[in-house]
Amino acid sequence: MPHLNLVQLIAIWAIPGLFAITLHEVAHGYAARQFGDRTAELLGRLKLNPIRHIDPVGTILVPLACLILPFHFIFGWAKPVPITPQNFKHPRRDMAYVALAGPLANLLMATFWLVLSQIGRLFFAGEPFGQFLILMGVAGIYINILLMIFNLFPLPPLDGGRVLTGVLPVQWARVFSRIEPFGFWILLLLLVTNVFFLLMGPLLVGVLGVFLTGTGVPMPMLQQTLDLLRL
Numbered sequence: 001m002p003h004l005n006l007v008q009l010i011a012i013w014a015i016p017g018l019f020a021i022t023l024h025e026v027a028h029g030y031a032a033r034q035f036g037d038r039t040a041e042l043l044g045r046l047k048l049n050p051i052r053h054i055d056p057v058g059t060i061l062v063p064l065a066c067l068i069l070p071f072h073f074i075f076g077w078a079k080p081v082p083i084t085p086q087n088f089k090h091p092r093r094d095m096a097y098v099a100l101a102g103p104l105a106n107l108l109m110a111t112f113w114l115v116l117s118q119i120g121r122l123f124f125a126g127e128p129f130g131q132f133l134i135l136m137g138v139a140g141i142y143i144n145i146l147l148m149i150f151n152l153f154p155l156p157p158l159d160g161g162r163v164l165t166g167v168l169p170v171q172w173a174r175v176f177s178r179i180e181p182f183g184f185w186i187l188l189l190l191l192v193t194n195v196f197f198l199l200m201g202p203l204l205v206g207v208l209g210v211f212l213t214g215t216g217v218p219m220p221m222l223q224q225t226l227d228l229l230r231l
Contacts, residue, residue, distance in 0.1 A: 006068065009229070010064070012132070012135050012136050012139050012229070013063065013139050013143070013229075015136065015140075016109075016113060016136060016139050016140035016143055016144070017063055017139075017143055018050045018059070019050075019109060019140075020106060020109060020140070020143045020144045020147055021053065021058075021059060021077055021078040021147070022048065022050045022053045022078055023048070023105045023106075023109060024078070024102040024103075024105050024106055024147060024151075025045070025053050025078045025079070025080065025081045025102065026045070026046055026047075026048060026053070026081070026105075027101040027102050027104065027105035028040070028080075028081045028083065028098055028099070028101050028102050029041065029045050029046045029081040029083075030046060030101070031097060031098040031100075031101035032081070032083045032087075032088075032098045033046070035087075035088045035089070035094040035097065035098065036087050036088055036089060036094075037083055037084050037085070037087035037088060037098075038087070039082045039083060039084045039087070040081045040082055040083065043082060045081045045082065053078040053079055053081075054078065054079070055077060055078055055079045058077035058078065058079075059077070059078055062077075083095075083098060092165065092166045092170075092173065093166055095162055095165070095166055096162060096163045096165070096166025096167060097166075098162075099159040099160075099162035099163050099166070100159065100163055102151055102159050103147075103148040103151050103152050103159055106144040106145070106147045106148035106151075107144070107145075107148055109140065109144045110140065110141045110144035110145050110148070110211055112140070113136070113137045113138075113139075113140025113141045113144065114137065114141055114211055114214050114215055115137075116133055116136065116137040116140070117133060117134045117136075117137025117138060117141070117215040117216075117217065118137075118215060118216055119133060120132070120133025120134040120137060121133075121134060121215065121216055121217055122216075134215070134217060134225060135225055135229065137215060138212065138215065138217075138222070138225050138226070138229060139229055141208070141211045141212060141215070142208065142229070145204065145207050145208050145211060146204065146208075148207075149200055149203055149204045149207065150200070153187075153196070153199075153200060155179070155183055155186060155187060156176070156177060156179055156180035156183045157180050157183050157184075158183070158187070161176075161179075161180070161183065164176065165177050
């Protein structure tokens with residue numbers, strides 16, 4: 001496989017990345033609507049048009065920096081879909097389901113990209129188009145599994161934190177929810193000190209391993225693919 005330049009890397013990562021963060025947020029909005037909250041729908045945030053969900057920093061600058069700088073992961077986020085829990089019949093329980101919808105969407109998308117990589121391997125083997133599908137498939141798997149595991153971390157305002165708030169006893173949930181205003185800084189500290197990856201790394205590696213093995217790409221070729229994608 002030839003070396004990929006920055007433009008080619010952006011082309012391969014752009015589509016999976018945009019769909020990963022866009023559908024994650026749209027899934028929250030659709031789930032909220034099912035439980036009685038139409039806030040996202042009324043604000044036009046249930047559209048699949050990525051422009052409606054782009055955050056200039058999280059959707060463009062941060063992922064681009066990950067590609068340019070010697071990072072070993074691609075990360076980003078979209079504008080959060082607005083949700084009004086007061087519109088739910090059972091706010092705590094329903095909010096937990098709404099929070100799970102985002103990671104579930106990423107899991108389904110990872111499965112889609114796995115199938116796409118299989119198509120490239122089985123039907124376009126040895127062709128440039130097949131290589132492109134495999135590269136994009138692996139990129140799609142990687143970013144969706146990363147977003148899924150990241151968001152399941154039990155810290156508000158991440159999805160995992162909202163799920164935990166919904167299942168804890170009420171008195172504990174109230175105490176736990178008070179962390180949310182400081183959640184971003186706690187998360188940043190965990191990332192900078194590498195504690196986050198020490199805690200979630202085994203789960204991330206395990207799930208990624210299952211999906212990447214499922215692509216059926218031979219290990220030497222898969223390693224080349226990961227090297228090309230700077231992973």
